[in-house]
Amino acid sequence: MALNPETCTRARLARDKRFDGCFYTAVKTTGIFCRPICPARAPLERNVEYFATAAEASAAGYRPCLRCRPDAAPGSPAWGLVSTTVQRALSLMRRDREAQSIEQLAERLGISSRYLRKLFTEHVGLSPLQVWQTERALFAFSLLRDTSLPVSEIAFASGFNSLRRFNGVFRDVYRRTPSEVRREEREGRASRVGSPESVRLYLSYRPPFDWPQLLSFFSARALLGVEQVIHGDTPAAGIYQRSFELEGQRGLLRVRNQPEKGRLEVEVIAGRSGAVLYQVREKLRRLFDLDADTEEIHRHLAADPLLARVLEQSPDVRLPGAWDPFEYALRAILGQQISVAAATTIAGRLVSAYGEAFVGPDGQEYRLFPGPEQLAEADFSSIGVTRTRAQTLRNFVAATRNGEIDFSEPELETWCQQMTALPGIGDWTAHYTAMRGLSMPDAFPASDLGVLIALGTGDKKATPKQALARAEDWRPWRAYAALLLWQSLKLRQTA
Template identity: 80%
Template sequence: MQLDPAICNRARLTRDRRFDGRFYTAVKTTGIFCRPICPARAPLERNVEYFATAAEAAAAGYRPCLRCRPDAAPGSPAWGLVSTTVQRALLLMRRERELQSLERLAERLGISSRYLRKLFAEHFGISPLQVWQTERALFAFSLLRDTRLPVAEIAFAAGFNSLRRFNGVFKDIYRRTPSEVRREKGAERRENNPGIRLYLSYRPPLDWQGMLAFFAARALPGVEQVTMDYQDPQRSTYQRSFSVEGQRGLLLVRNDAANSRLEVRVIADGSGAVLFRVREQVRQLFDLDADTEAIAVHLARDPLLAQVLAGIQGIRLPGAWDPFEYALRAILGQQISVAAATTIAGRLVARYGESFTGPDGEALYLFPTAEQLAEADFSDLGVTRTRAQTLRNFVRATLDGQLDFSEPDLDAWCRQMTRLPGIGDWTAHYTAMRGLSMPDAFPASDLGILIALGEGGRKATPRQALARAEAWRPWRAYGALLLWQSLKLRDKS
């Protein structure tokens, strides 16, 4: 990613939070790299160089600043500007707790390991191993500072099965051992609250109440719970059950707006093994790495979208915890209302999901996996025989490997989905939009979209919707959200 030194210089001198995570400032005289919001005295321009990602700065020999903590920075938009093959590689690397061999990773991508190294060198100037090690070391640092987990458990959570190897990689990047970091000032004291607390930073603004309202209308009983506090938004929370790598648990998310971060409390048996995956999935769920300013500027060129954007603070795309779960829910939601689809999905959870007792004695459910639904009939959910067959086809295709939920290409994903009987373009795009967080997905045949784009009391056609949305690319999914929001504004007026 090419950075403009003049823009970076102005941003770091003003400590503009909108640029946090977009680039990192490396100081040649100290050998340290910082976030642009670092409170330390700004170095002279001739003594700095800029990097798009923390991994690139670390690979260049700089160590992370202990004051501004690059481990706590929002995600870099640079990751979203690479080829689809590299995006998929990053996704696969982050979905696994431990490091795969380069050969195995390349095999899953359908390319040679030599070509994979070449792609990473072209886009980042570093190897896949350097990206993995830097990301995991930064994650480990956050656990050392923000939790009281033992160092050995932190090493395991970060993906290292060898404590010696973890210590070596960590010391190469931070120039100190994990134990030395743990002894330094700033580590969290023990709390009475159960679980482990993670902090996920974002670039403000974040429409926290708006996102929670979206999730609340679709919350599955026993799986998700949204608590809205309109007097004090910081008390509004999102809660859901989860199962990661065979470990079931509960997470509770609230917004710490003063520090531009989400606080995530994770309660799970053997929680160390799930923390990295949980962090990545929560970031996607709340779209924390979105470049909201760039998206808003681009979409505001359309007068209708500009009108809606004027009342929204930081547009983000509500994601999903698990792509399989959301694809199944999208199929259930074909041609029925949100409330009806949520009711039927609740029946599915109660009928096929695994129940367990929460930390406060409450009854919780896990959304069923494809394996648990392998023999499911679905006819007892209140759906048509055709819809039940579509659900069975989808589950079978998932188990047979016909669907690749790590596919980053929108057209390729839609082709996979629409090959299945009973699944059309709307379902494929809506699943891509919510389940896979694809920013350019656009369910053009959606009734709400057609009404919002209609004129003179007449609905638009899908062809007209696609033509209008062409100018919104590559963020058509955000445009769809704004169109749905425009219907609410129209109803109020």
């Protein structure tokens, strides 16, 4: 992937946090690659080369720096520059704890394994296996340094069902064994506080990051018993909490912001937390849109005068995602043609009626959002929806169970076709679930009332056709533009 050496040089010499995770500096004389913010003495330019991703640097024979820790860097926006098929493949590789064979991955994408290898070679310069191994070794390193989990549990959490294979891959990437890294960590500082039932993860992001705005967004939509925003002394001190079930493990997670370190602290409490850590990390990165290329999105959308005015007030634009796409699709169907507050109330009734209760580690009762199997026989008559809406919900659950609805990273057009083929689901719901439930950056609910009011003149709303025409200039970030349009209505009310 092409990089601008002059930009990289200025960024690394200034230790500019905005470029953290955007590229890596490899030092030829030491064989080590670093983040742009590495506190070590900057090497001479003639001794360095630049890579867009940690996987590329590792494949070139460099090992990760133990001081700046590339494992802790935000996700690379370089992946967003590759082909759509490769992006979908990368997302699928990260969704599950265990690795998939190239044949399995290609089948899920509907292409041949030979063509998938060709795409990775052409767009990434690496094989899918090289990317998977490097990313999982970096994740394992973070667990070795930040938790007290046993090495065997870390190997399992990182997707390796063989300790021997884990040791081999880790040694190839770090030039030392996992046990050596753990021993060095214990010698360097006191061992981490924690247990396999309670583990802390750290998720880095590039500034700016408007944590209070994200918390406000989720607070207005929090489901009783499932989600909670715990407000602190200041908006920045708030906590996001939710219940979950992954890999048969039920638990809680709590997320706090550490702005001085440019990261989120995540406390995961589950019976065997190691089995779910990788999936928790990936879900939270999407939920809070931590890997957004905010600089590029801001630059692109600010070309529109209306969006530029909003960006002046809110320079950080992130797309709030969803913990689970099925959960969010159900909520979007419930939210058709009613307010956010009303939709949240009805979704809370759905959880109360069909979600399974469990006692958390703090002794309080929590609920799990029901999945397709729990809702297979539900008639939804008790949650306060019309008979037509109840039938739409039943149709959606049935379509999910029989495979008509595919959540495994479909393309935007394919997703919308799947959704609108079901009676009672229109274009707004399809695009809104793509936007939030699947984190598709170019989804755009053109018929949304707020969007049409924001784009209108005077008391006259825009038409969906006019909205789509104007949104052409916002591609591929139309979902972010929709968020800014909604924010513009709030700014208009306070003006």
